[in-house]
Amino acid sequence: MRYVVLVLAIIISLHFILSFSHEEYGRATSLSHLSEQFKGSQPHPPYQDGVPEEYYAQPSAPAQGRRANATFVFLARNGDLGGVVTSMKQVEDRFNKEFQYPYVFLNEEPFSDEFKERVQTLTDSKIEFGLIPKEDWVQPEWIDEERAAAARKKMADDKVIYGGSVPYRNMCRFNSGFFYRHELLHKYKYYWRVEPDVTFFCDLHYDPFLLMQDQKKVYGFTISLYEYPATIPTLWDSVKEFIKENPDLVEPDNAMKFISDDEGNSYNNCHFWSNFEIGDLDFWRGEAYSKFFDFLDKKGGFYYEVSNITVGLCERQADQVLQRWGDAPVHSIGAALFAKKDQIHFFNDIGYRHNPFQHCPQGELHKKGKCWCDPKDNFDYEWYSCLKHYDALFA
Template identity: 85%
Template sequence: MMTPMRYVVLVLAIIISLHFILSFSHEEYGRATSLSRLSEQFGGSSPQPPYKNGVPEEYYVPSTPPVQGRRANATFVLLARNGDLNGVVMSMKQVEDRFNKEFQYPYVFLNEEPFSDEFKERVSALTDAKIEFGLIPKEDWVQPDWIDETRAAEERKKMVQNNVIYGGSVAYRNMCRFNSGFFYRQELLAKYKYYWRVEPDVTFFCDLHYDPFLLMEDQKKVYGFTVSLYEYPATIPTLWDTVKEFINANPDLVDPDSAMRFISDDGGETYNNCHFWSNFEIGDLDFWRGEAYSKFFDFLDEKGGFYYERWGDAPVHSIGAALFAKKDQIHFFNDIGYRHNPFQHCPQGDLHKKGKCWCNPKENFDYEWYSCLKRYDALFA
């Protein structure tokens, strides 16, 4: 007979798997996430965390472009292929309309193959901001020679047999490894301190009349997110054992005021699978370039789990941020309405009105039972 806990784990695995492969309509999304009452059973109330106080008014600017005003050393980063062009155009047009037409931050596009002239022409037509196109070095993208391909192929075969999403894909693993440890090392990003990651086919629902990069800079934030949820355990069976091995060897690198409680319910003995959904990130490139995360990624990479399993950049980034930053250096961008199918964050109340958000506030993932936002809130309780 299945115990209640095993039932919860089974349902959770099914839902997390589905989020990779389903592209819900808004109406379907509303039905799929009508589980708020269940979320109350998994959490309970807690004091208002700092992000619910709102953004100070001094960050807001007039509707005219503040190109000559104070600016952060920041850029948008888009990893895309030529075949992603239509999805890139959709995402980029919204970034411009919702935010960047006022701020004119530059863009860096990265691809493992040269961008086509059509790609360059169509995205360049969307903005007056500077755009740079980078070719990823082969050694930063392809599966390393030291990976045992026989072993890796056997593990991919097992994942396919077990219906693990992207379980048989080497290309997906290349992408996860690149986003985990190589994107911030690219030559075109060397001159920047902050980045905003944008992906094809995402939606931004709200006008943003303040500069989130300056908020990051002034408040010494290193990582910003909009959605958090549980990782699919079948993709990372030995990741946390590897993390513990690193912590035991480098205890001085873990910040005393870290967000460990976001990722572990027992002081680091086990991983609760919570992570920030890294398809949206606003972050500090110097944090990833720093000693702690650099050593951490290199340690993980040497274990081969990006290829022998299917370690994603979302749990790797999240664990890195949770361990090596102070908990108050991680910021929930509550006022940035965002959707990556099938989940979305839709600002509520005054934030919805202030941003002229067009998402349905009832379709909001924040406190559904498979969201991890309550665990983030609990860091400040």
């Protein structure tokens, strides 16, 4: 048991270190040698995606056919250029050279000429470059800086990685509640979030935006996993407080079973890994999620969160995990509470990797997409995956 706790803390700690998207948070390395030791022992049936054949594009000019009002979204800095080029080239080769959807790049600082020139050589699609308004990015004035500074100092003293980083907290808050409000996104209905240094393994010959539109989906994912509870010790109490005050905003046919094993009394820590999202911008802009985010924002957990929790044998590794409210659990809880459960879609045929985890389509989907990932390296039903909780919604 002590060994399992030790390895769990190491994997989770590295997961947070590796999941940061900006250059100052380091680059990722694979954990496949560890995950091989924890292959799920129980068989699971393959997930049936059920994408109708009529969605698949014909070889001739799919970009001239029916299209959704959609865009790709990159949140990136100038220093992320190498990783952006890697991700964007794959998006183009695997999908967008056929469909030619536009791109929106957002940055807290102006993009350099070099950045703009490099990405524009990769696509014939329209690209817009946006500057994030200062008021949407920086720590808001109403935050008690003395309290926030004390939390940062404690984590820095405890040698928490990026424990003293305000920019990382700004990024989590922006992704949670502001990216969809940017003026460049006002005209769009759907978005596909892409991050630097990710991998897309399979050819995609149908339009996932049209699937979202036609089937009235609001949120799509490829990987789901457990959040480390020490990073969000006060989040669920705030969620329960919001639900109690706003019961009318909670969708009756919701996905609560994905995020809670006891009908909402506690959070099971499951979340969709938000470095990949295909979603409905109007869902985030809607009354329910807007009130939800504003409520959480006033709680200050993006800046105040701090925890004394450690994990026994592995205190040093546990201390490396950054206590903060991230956009992944915030988005996931919002989608689970305010959308119908069948409006959340698992894109089983999109092969995707953000180190250290990957989704590799299985069986006929692997062949159909000409996927180049190893089917044996697939996170879907690993012990630390939450896909089984998603499947249980429809059991």
